[in-house]
């Protein structure tokens with residue numbers, strides 16, 4: 001069987017064989033996932049719910065034992081034709097059965113509340129950590145963790161569900177067994193011993209037969225995640241696929257992923273059928289055993305007829321209760337992939353939070369020193385490499401962008417212009433040298449492919465801020481200034497929610513991005529081909545607006561039409577380490593002193 005791959009990133013993430021074992025590492029990871037929730041501040045409510053569950057579960061089991069005893073006595077009353085006794089037991093048993101149903105419903109309700117509350121808490125934790133410190137971006141470029149989104153969305157619920165089942169089952173099974181053991185011992189010690197032996201054998205065999213299932217479940221989880229990602233990919237690129245008429249290619253690709261997912265499901269099903277046959281054989285042995293052991297006692301006159309029924313019922317309940325213990329193994333093996341997938345993402349978060357080297361190799365990887373909170377943008381002896389180390393982009397770049405200046409970065413396609421912006425934004429840090437930048441809240445980045453946030457039109461315009469006291473009238477003026485007057489009216493006002501990335505043209509989205517400069521008033525603006533989709537006249541207007549804000553500008557562009565809006569030019573050369581700079585005459589001496597060092 002081939003090892004699962006990471007579909008989301010396209011990188012091949014080899015699964016660690018340790019992931020398929022219920023070993024010390026697994027239980028350490030499990031502890032690491034459980035501890036933060038159960039020992040957090042305010043965890044008392046969760047513990048209280050667990051107590052209520054315990055109470056309801058105990059009541060359910062104890063009442064079950066009482067019902068079993070009373071049923072035998074009711075049967076004896078029936079045989080002896082004790083009419084009054086019989087109806088008394090009938091009424092009592094009816095009441096107890098109703099009580100049992102009530103307690104089981106209470107237990108189900110509380111466990112659902114606990115489970116969902118836990119899901120919300122854990123998902124929130126994961127989302128917070130995913131978004132903190134640009135972790136989502138780092139995971140994306142590191143490509144050593146497949147489908148992080150699927151882990152957060154799909155693994156949390158089954159994990160919480162399985163874990164809330166465990167205490168409930170331990171408790172129910174424990175009490176059931178205690179009650180029933182007392183009854184069974186009184187009826188037939190031989191039956192009791194047989195039960196113990198049977199259970200021990202069953203537990204060991206269950207452990208053996210379920211071990212391979214963990215790996216199968218793991219493979220299936222990843223295949224399903226990859227299939228889901230394939231479908232999302234078509235949805236996200238629907239228009240492009242339609243233009244290319246790429247349906248056949250997409251179909252082939254999706255069906256390959258679907259086939260893989262189905263195959264892995266089938267592997268599980270085939271295996272489960274084999275396990276079921278094994279269990280059915282055990283069942284048959286168990287079913288014939290009670291009568292074999294108890295009936296002779298009745299023939300010898302040692303026990304009553306009612307006791308036979310009671311003994312058989314007790315044996316059945318014990319079998320069920322002990323079976324519950326064996327069920328932990330299937331529960332754990334089904335939960336294992338989710339435990340490991342959640343633990344892996346947490347471990348990744350921990351490593352990124354601690355800024356720890358990801359492995360032996362990366363501990364030796366040189367990193368750029370990023371200094372935030374500087375007075376201006378300054379690069380010192382900067383050499384940049386792509387995140388995976390595939391390519392060295394440029395070397396020994398020294399550059400200072402004085403405040404209120406406007407730097408244009410030009411150069412052949414693929415030379416590393418956008419990558420330089422990534423280094424300035426602190427997204428890429430593989431290489432050498434120092435990047436000094438002002439604090440990030442003073443900077444705004446306008447990418448070539450504009451980003452439209454989920455939400456209403458107001459949210460688009462004030463992004464990345466979430467709140468602003470700017471009035472609708474002021475927003476309308478901003479829209480007019482970027483030649484989008486009437487947009488709000490066209491889409492039903494600033495509070496109207498749309499899929500903006502689809503309903504607006506690329507040029508309109510680029511103008512929305514410029515509107516953000518006017519609403520956010522950043523001191524530093526970084527643009528990456530941010531006007532590539534608008535006509536020349538609109539481009540001129542947008543740059544004029546930008547100039548009026550007085551912000552320091554660093555932009556990447558191919559079009560010569562934008563040169564006029566800049567007063568410094570950095571030309572990155574194709575061979576990666578020669579840099580030429582131009583600037584206005586009056587500033588040339590300042591800049592030349594910089595160039596002379598770096599071009600050498």
Ligand SMILES: Nc1ncnc2c1ncn2[C@@H]1O[C@H](COP(=O)(O)OP(=O)(O)OP(=O)(O)O)[C@@H](O)[C@H]1O
Pocket residue numbers: 141386387388390391393411412413414415416417418419420
């Ligand atoms: N995530 C990545 N991992 C590895 N290499 C990458 C990654 N992103 C970009 N590259 C490579 O880095 C090089 C520089 O890319 P960059 O986007 O900075 O070029 P550019 O000069 O802005 O190009 P263009 O003018 O075409 O936009 C390219 O060869 C590109 O293939």
